[in-house]
Amino acid sequence: MPVVLSLNIAQQTVPVDYAREGATGIDKRPVDGPLEVRAPGAKGSAGSGVAGDAIADVMSHGGDYQAVYAYAREDLDWWQSELGLDLRNGRFGENLTTQGIDQTHARIGERWRVGTALLEVTAPRIPCRTFAGFLGLKGWVKRFTQVARPGAYFRVLEAGAIAPGDEITVVHRPEHDVTVEMFFRAVLTEPALLPRLLEAGDSVPPEVVDLVHRRTMIELDF
Structure with missing residues (x-):
């Protein structure tokens, strides 16, 4: 049975020299919960969808289409073996550490009932310098990109409460x-796939839809 192993938040941002904003909320720690999740609002003017979770760079993180970030314990275990690091739950900055469900091959628009909330898969996590700086690993962005186990972002369709131990049920699959993997490759390594993302409709973040249209116009100009 797929479950939430751990519910993780950053109760405050921390000053660092490797983040664009000079601070980060990536260091998320397990909490007992339950915590409310809700649609926080548009990116740039809103933060996390998880109550009490601090975000420093609201231009790049948070907002309705990145309200909740989940990562699989199975993938953390794989990275732990590869890197020789102790990767506790929340170490990748995820709000939900899950067990027993495949995020890499989840479809954009797939809906999960988690606790009393209804979440919808919207995008993969795109690695950044803050992620690399937090882990202290040179070449991390390139390595994370090559492996393509990015975890998934969700928007909140129905607000509710989530706690460790809650069952995860896939209630809709487009x-x-x-x-998630195709989306990740389209944005980072295989731009020819970008037009395919539009097949997922309004589950795709607006800024990514804009990226697809801009690229299409550039190609038409040539």
Whole structure:
């Protein structure tokens, strides 16, 4: 049975020299919960969808389409073996550490009932210098990109409460085949796939839809 192993938040941002904003909320720690999750509002003017979770760079993180970030314990275990690091739950900055469910091959628009909340898969996590700086690993962005186990972002369709131990149930799976992994590759390594993302409809973040249209116009100009 797929479950939430750990519910993780950053109760405050921490000053660092490797983040663009000079601070970060990536260091998320397990809490007992339950905590409310809700749609926080548009990116740039809102933070996390998880109550009490601090975000420093609201231009790049948070907002409705990145309200909740989840990462699989199975993938943390794989990285732990590869890196020789102790990767506790929350170490990748995830709000939900899950067990028993595949996020890499989840489809954009897939809906999960978690606790009393209804979440929808919207995007993969795109690695950044803050992520690399937090882990203290040179070449981390490139390595994370090559492996393509990015975890998934969600928007909140129905607000509710989530706690460690809550069951995860997939209640809807779209007919298209636009997965988290395909989205990740389209944005970072295989731009020819970008038009395919539109098959997922309004589950795709608006800024990514804009990226697809801009790239299409550039190609038409040539």
